[in-house]
Amino acid sequence: MLTQGGPMNSTFTALYYAYDQGLKHLKLPRALAASFIVSLICIGIALLCLRYLKPKHR
Amino acid sequence: MKKTAQYLLLAAIALLCIFPFWWTLVTALSTEGNIFSYPPTFWPKQPSLENFVEVFRVIPIWAFLKNSVLITAFTVLWKLVLCSMAAYPLARLHFKGKKLVFGLIVATMVLPSEVNFLVNFITVTELGLVDTYSGVILPNVVNAVAILLLKQAFEEVPQDLVDAARVDGASEWTIFTKIMLPLIAPWLATVGILTAVEAWNEYIWPSIVMSKPDEFPLSVGVLYLRGTFGSSTRVIAAGTIITIVPTLAAFLFTQRYFMRGMDGAVK
Numbered sequence: 001m002l003t004q005g006g007p008m009n010s011t012f013t014a015l016y017y018a019y020d021q022g023l024k025h026l027k028l029p030r031a032l033a034a035s036f037i038v039s040l041i042c043i044g045i046a047l048l049c050l051r052y053l054k055p056k057h058r
Numbered sequence: 059m060k061k062t063a064q065y066l067l068l069a070a071i072a073l074l075c076i077f078p079f080w081w082t083l084v085t086a087l088s089t090e091g092n093i094f095s096y097p098p099t100f101w102p103k104q105p106s107l108e109n110f111v112e113v114f115r116v117i118p119i120w121a122f123l124k125n126s127v128l129i130t131a132f133t134v135l136w137k138l139v140l141c142s143m144a145a146y147p148l149a150r151l152h153f154k155g156k157k158l159v160f161g162l163i164v165a166t167m168v169l170p171s172e173v174n175f176l177v178n179f180i181t182v183t184e185l186g187l188v189d190t191y192s193g194v195i196l197p198n199v200v201n202a203v204a205i206l207l208l209k210q211a212f213e214e215v216p217q218d219l220v221d222a223a224r225v226d227g228a229s230e231w232t233i234f235t236k237i238m239l240p241l242i243a244p245w246l247a248t249v250g251i252l253t254a255v256e257a258w259n260e261y262i263w264p265s266i267v268m269s270k271p272d273e274f275p276l277s278v279g280v281l282y283l284r285g286t287f288g289s290s291t292r293v294i295a296a297g298t299i300i301t302i303v304p305t306l307a308a309f310l311f312t313q314r315y316f317m318r319g320m321d322g323a324v325k
Contacts, residue, residue: 001262015172022176023266035173046168 014038079302085295086110093291109296113283116293119300121272122279126258129194129275133257134250136199141249142242145205146234149212150220160209167202175266182267193267194275198257204249211245212238248315255305276301 005012005020015038022031080100085093086109087102113119147153148160178197187193215238223233239246261277268274271282280297283290309316 015170018176019172023179028176028180031176035170035176039169039173042168042170043165046165 082295086299109292113297122276126275130257132195134253137253141204145208149209194264211242251312251315
């Protein structure tokens with residue numbers, strides 16, 4: 001938000017792309033597709049963390 | 059020696075955290091000099107409240123303040139009601155699919171807020187809540203962290219108290235409202251304060267939902283100074299200080315509740 005993706009797209013993240021497409025250009029299907037992919041990646045990382053960082057003894 | 063090093067490290071981190079606030083305050087209080095000069099000045103030159111007066115003169119700050127208070131108050135109220143009602147069955151009742159429901163609620167914590175913005179924007183638009191306080195408040199009234207904190211609070215209440223109430227013929231609703239809620243009052247206060255600060259500082263969502271300036275909360279409305287003054291950074295800094303003062307006051311007077319919130323999150 002602060003950098004608006006700039007300078008020269010160096011801070012243009014996948015989430016900013018979703019925000020930009022959905023709420024600035026109102027291309028909601030594209031924005032939702034982007035955010036869905038990001039969500040899947042986040043859930044994947046969370047599951048990996050749960051799998052490998054779980055304490056052995058509770 | 060090790061302890062001294064730890065304290066020095068903590069002091070350095072604290073200074074690093076405080077620095078932006080201090081610099082903003084110095085900028086707001088100064089009336090002379092270039093704020094982008096190098097090396098920067100860390101003490102106001104000819105301190106004055108002129109910039110603050112200018113903020114009150116140029117933007118309808120009392121209207122923004124009223125909007126912020128309304129949004130914050132209703133967000134806190136609804137969050138306490140809904141999250142406690144969601145947390146109680148998860149903590150004390152046994153029903154099919156409880157683990158699945160809890161897992162799904164926890165899973166929402168890994169999703170980035172931008173994902174929520176899009177879905178919430180579509181929902182709010184379809185419900186015709188754009189440009190209304192409800193549109194700002196409703197998407198923020200339930201969240202996983204508050205449910206987790208309150209679930210933990212409900213779990214700490216001794217089962218004997220609940221059993222005694224059941225023997226006396228109390229219904230589940232009576233147990234919830236007359237026994238459980240008063241016992242977890244400090245936790246409710248914690249969630250309430252954390253929510254209040256969050257709702258007060260909320261910027262992105264209100265700026266998406268609200269388009270009429272007279273309905274802006276303070277966090278969004280203060281940015282109007284940017285358009286009004288062009289490059290008058292000092293007045294913008296003064297507006298920012300006015301925005302954060304209530305949050306700082308809330309923190310100073312309710313520190314222990316904040317710490318409880320942190321404890322709950324760590325457990």
